[in-house]
Amino acid sequence: MFEPFPGKYVWNLSAGIALAVGGQIGEVDRACRPLRDLGTGSEDEATQAFFESWCALADGLVDLAEEDEKRERHRSAGLKHGRAAVYYQTAERMQAHSYGPRKTAYRKALDSFGKYLELTEQPARRVEIPYEGTSLPGILVLPDRPGPVPCVLFFNGLDSTKEQIYGTGTAQELRRRGIATLIVDTPGAGEALRLRGLTATPDTERWAAACIDYLATRPETDEDVVGMLAWSLGGYYGPRATAFEPRLRFGVAWGANYDWGQVQLQRLENRGARPVPHYWEHVQWVWGCRDLDEFLALAPRITLRGIVDRIRVPFLVVHGEQDRQIPAHYAQTLFDELVNSPRRELKIFTDREGGVEHCSVDNLPVVRDHICDWIAETVALLQNA
Secondary structure, three states: OOOOOOHHHHHHHHHHHHHHHHOOOOHHHHHHHHHHHOOOOOOOHHHHHHHHHHHHHHHHHHHHHHHHHHHOOHHHHHHHHHHHHHHHHHHHHOOOOOOHHHHHHHHHHHHHHHHHHHHOOOEEEEEEEEEEOOEEEEEEEEOOOOOEEEEEEEEEOOOHHHHHHHHHHHHHHHHHHOEEEEEOOOOOOOHHHHHHOOOOOOOOOHHHHHHHHHHHHOEEEEEEEHHHHHHHOHHHHHHHHHHHOOOOOEEEEOOOEHHHHHHHHHHHHHOOOOOOOOOOHHHHHHHHOOOOOHHHHHHOOOOOOHHHHOOOOOOOEEEEOOOOOOOOOHHHHHHHHHOOOOOEEEEEEEEOOOOOOOOOOOHHHHHHHHHHHHHHHHHHHHHHH
């Protein structure tokens, strides 16, 4: 993994994510360089400096994009807005829930991302998925062919967003294979959490059911061939939903979050890397808990123990051999318990291929392409059955 900050996994992870979802190395270096020689201040002061440096980079790109727009260079402007959205979200995801300026940065990210979609004429549209009296925001990507077409639900994790998922190119690769993608900010993540106050729940099949109900209203998609792809904490969300929502025809866990509750107990003992600073405040926010005791009482429910054998559809498990957040042995355990899946596969990525870190942040394309090929092959088998 690209590590501009020796010994600072959380900061390096953020830089790596930015590169993996559309950032440019020269711009990322510009944001990181002034942070390398910070003095011995507090963690909060350092994290605030991180925020200010990345937001300054994004603000500069927005200024340049506006100059392009005045000259009617719309695509160039849109591409700059796209990278600005990446950098605003990189700044925002590192901050505590209580840090006020993060709200402004997040709204700037949404604004820039919307301009990116519009000005570059991306094959994507923003959608709203009805959910329990409100709605979940999503991005729908459709292939350029007559429908109805198969569709993949892509759920995010603890601290990722639909915009970052779009930036991985996964939906675009599936589109080239004739498959639609519905990327969703699920409860506890992205816009659903930040602007709508929707917090995560262990019974993620509720989210999947709402998404499939929505797809049933769209003539472009085939509600009979819908699968699930989810990464990071989605490695719990996705398998759980697949186990309990019978309309899901296949599943992929991009990172085997088999027993996330147990991982929390290990993190209390300072075992295993954390994805964001202010970690305990963040997880309480995500799960809607009033304090740490309430969260720790909830955490044991966030496990796949005892339910994986309910999965009766094709399923792929991918994991990085050197994942510093979720131990790789959980991938083997998840695979071993897929006893009723008619087509199960386990792929552990090693140094030979790359993609060894958490959710392949060190070499995302090689893992993305493996997943997309497996999905395309699985869809073909389902359609020809």
